[in-house]
Amino acid sequence: MKAPTFMIEDQLNDECERLETLAPIITAPIRHHVFVCTGKSCSAVDSAAVMAAFDQELRARNLLFGKEKKGKNPKGSIVLTECGSVGFCAVGAAVMVYPDGVWYAKVRASDVPEIVERHLLNGQVVERLALMQLPVESAQPELC
């Protein structure tokens, strides 16, 4: 006798396979998402250099998620993106690290190796730069 199948399981399996093709990031071991503000005020204190320093440091350690043809690692554990103003305009450059909810202020390119080494790799907030920490909610559901 044939085992019963459930339509919802088939749909989820099909959907997950399709999602893996459309968004390979869902199979990467992502641990952190780093946002660097490139709004007007943060740009005035050279947040572009902060962004470049993260990019360089994370690439050098093979941690930066992204396409191999762009020199990144498809199995990297850190996503790096720019963002718009978050309200730290007078204390930029602003850098946010999730899922930890840590908001760093007055970040300069020279601070980046310390944030990567201490926070991203060893889970220690760099307190001299941390201005705010949002409450962290419980674990998110696993979709695929």
Ligand code: FES
């Ligand atoms: S411009 Fe970066 S926080 Fe406002």
